[in-house]
Amino acid sequence: GENVEQHPSTLSVQEGDSAVIKCTYSDSASNYFPWYKQELGKGPQLIIDIRSNVGEKKDQRIAVTLNKTAKHFSLHITETQPEDSAVYFCAASTWNFNKFYFGSGTKLNVKP
Amino acid sequence: GAVVSQHPSRVICKSGTSVKIECRSLDFQATTMFWYRQFPKQSLMLMATSNEGSKATYEQGVEKDKFLINHASLTLSTLTVTSAHPEDSSFYICSARFRTGNNEQFFGPGTRLTVL
Numbered sequence: 679g680e681n682v683e684q685h686p687s688t689l690s691v692q693e694g695d696s697a698v699i700k701c702t703y704s705d706s707a708s709n710y711f712p713w714y715k716q717e718l719g720k721g722p723q724l725i726i727d728i729r730s731n732v733g734e735k736k737d738q739r740i741a742v743t744l745n746k747t748a749k750h751f752s753l754h755i756t757e758t759q760p761e762d763s764a765v766y767f768c769a770a771s772t773w774n775f776n777k778f779y780f781g782s783g784t785k786l787n788v789k790p
Numbered sequence: 791g792a793v794v795s796q797h798p799s800r801v802i803c804k805s806g807t808s809v810k811i812e813c814r815s816l817d818f819q820a821t822t823m824f825w826y827r828q829f830p831k832q833s834l835m836l837m838a839t840s841n842e843g844s845k846a847t848y849e850q851g852v853e854k855d856k857f858l859i860n861h862a863s864l865t866l867s868t869l870t871v872t873s874a875h876p877e878d879s880s881f882y883i884c885s886a887r888f889r890t891g892n893n894e895q896f897f898g899p900g901t902r903l904t905v906l
């Protein structure tokens with residue numbers, strides 16, 4: 679089955695700096711890669727996703743890059759703000775299956 | 791759009807009782823819903839996939855007689871934790887997938903279960 683690894687487990691940045699979270703996956707059949715933000719006591723919220731036919735996708739301060747050859751994808755948050763503080767999860771999935779394989783999560787702390 | 795609700799948000803029960811958690815897609819039809827379990831500071835663990843009108847598919851190691859799943863309509867799935875024990879205490883999260891379209895899953899806000 680698929681194995682998704684996520685690094686780092688914790689990340690602390692100063693407000694205004696950029697934050698990068700990286701994930702690797704093992705199954706070359708995976709072709710859908712969403713990123714979720716989870717605040718304490720709440721369910722995950724989709725913040726951005728990318729499909730394998732695209733190498734990069736951007737939405738305002740958030741961007742995701744995908745390297746299919748190396749089987750890794752990254753989340754980039756620019757101009758971080760304190761409200762970006764949360765736990766971020768990456769996931770991998772295929773179009774044929776419903777299963778999402780989640781990374782272990784990254785706790786992002788943006789210091790004012 | 792694409793809102794998923796869960797009820798209750800928090801429940802405390804005594805050991806040996808059963809607890810039912812509801813997951814609803816409020817503004818879309820969901821052929822498939824998923825149930826996850828999350829321990830503190832850990833990732834989401836898929837428990838089962840629930841398809842409308844058919845039996846749920848459970849992940850390896852998840853007891854289907856312990857965690858009963860019913861997906862009676864395109865907008866409602868329920869998870870019943872039977873004969874709950876303290877080790878069942880956890881954060882339970884559901885998600886729903888559009889009936890048609892892409893692979894995106896929308897998550898509910900979660901239910902915190904505490905078994906005394």
